[in-house]
Amino acid sequence: MNAPTLTPRRFGRLIGVSLGPGDPDLITRRGWAALQSGARWAYPVKRAEESSYALDIARRGGLAVPDDAVELVFPMTRDAITLAKAWARAAAQTLQLLAEGRDLAFLVEGDASTYSTFRHLARAVRELAPEVEVDTIPGVSSFAAAAAVADLALAEEDETMAVIPAAYGTAVIDHLLDEFDTVVLMKVKPLLDEVLDLLARRGLLASSCFVEKVGAPKQRVVHDVASLRGEKVNYLSLLLVQNPKRQRGELRRGCRKRAEQQAVTAVS
Ligand SMILES: C[S@@+](CC[C@H](N)C(=O)[O-])C[C@H]1O[C@@H](n2cnc3c(N)ncnc32)[C@H](O)[C@@H]1O
Numbered sequence: 001m002n003a004p005t006l007t008p009r010r011f012g013r014l015i016g017v018s019l020g021p022g023d024p025d026l027i028t029r030r031g032w033a034a035l036q037s038g039a040r041w042a043y044p045v046k047r048a049e050e051s052s053y054a055l056d057i058a059r060r061g062g063l064a065v066p067d068d069a070v071e072l073v074f075p076m077t078r079d080a081i082t083l084a085k086a087w088a089r090a091a092a093q094t095l096q097l098l099a100e101g102r103d104l105a106f107l108v109e110g111d112a113s114t115y116s117t118f119r120h121l122a123r124a125v126r127e128l129a130p131e132v133e134v135d136t137i138p139g140v141s142s143f144a145a146a147a148a149v150a151d152l153a154l155a156e157e158d159e160t161m162a163v164i165p166a167a168y169g170t171a172v173i174d175h176l177l178d179e180f181d182t183v184v185l186m187k188v189k190p191l192l193d194e195v196l197d198l199l200a201r202r203g204l205l206a207s208s209c210f211v212e213k214v215g216a217p218k219q220r221v222v223h224d225v226a227s228l229r230g231e232k233v234n235y236l237s238l239l240l241v242q243n244p245k246r247q248r249g250e251l252r253r254g255c256r257k258r259a260e261q262q263a264v265t266a267v268s
Pocket of ligand 1: 022111112114116117140143187188211212213214215216235238
């Protein structure tokens with residue numbers, strides 16, 4: 001019988017390496033191993049040759065940036081044409097690198113599946129070459145780390161939680177505060193004053209916390225959120241809002257009842 005022939009992989013793997021939101025101690029062992037696996041590094045920047053927050057996390061962790069690490073430009077703009085061009089360029093560049101047959105570790109700030117360029121990049125690359133293998137290494141999200149440094153729980157027992165970009169606006173946020181015990185407002189910078197007005201109207205300033213650059217050297221945790229009015233905060237910031245006054249509906253406890261019954265049967 002003939003031995004099966006192994007077809008060499010045409011492309012290297014695209015690996016999304018979550019680095020956590022700033023503190024290099026929050027890089028997972030799997031993420032750390034991927035960075036040291038010999039894969040080529042790629043990191044996101046907003047403009048060519050600008051500093052990269054993700055790359056800086058790895059650097060602060062004591063890792064030397066490989067000489068052949070490449071930057072991929074993802075501009076911060078809402079202009080659809082500029083964005084489409086930038087994405088097409090980044091995807092083509094990524095595919096060209098993967099075609100060398102070497103794995104590519106894309107450095108991601110926070111968690112790679114949470115509002116991250118990585119999933120979008122992976123999709124765009126697979127549109128060009130569906131056979132490209134993608135590996136996502138999960139990590140600590142900004143809001144999980146923010147809750148920890150703020151000494152707050154995101155959700156306990158039966159509590160509910162929503163995570164949204166603040167850009168949905170205050171009418172939507174107002175509605176969500178009726179439905180969820182905790183609302184995490186990501187990308188809060190452009191709407192901060194409007195959101196503070198809403199929180200003041202609803203009497204929720206005291207149960208809110210603002211966290212900026214969590215885990216980075218310039219981390220800031222502000223419990224007196226009203227003091228932020230008029231301030232130009234950093235893009236890497238979020239608000240954790242808890243609504244202790246939320247009216248809860250009745251919980252359907254079917255599953256819990258069944259589990260309790262099984263436990264009783266097992267004992268008797
Ligand atoms: C494009 S999203 C990236 C989210 C990230 N992948 C995560 O897992 O949290 C950017 C938004 O995430 C939040 N964010 C990311 N890093 C942060 C940090 N170090 N401190 C506070 N907020 C952060 C901010 O709301 C920021 O506007």
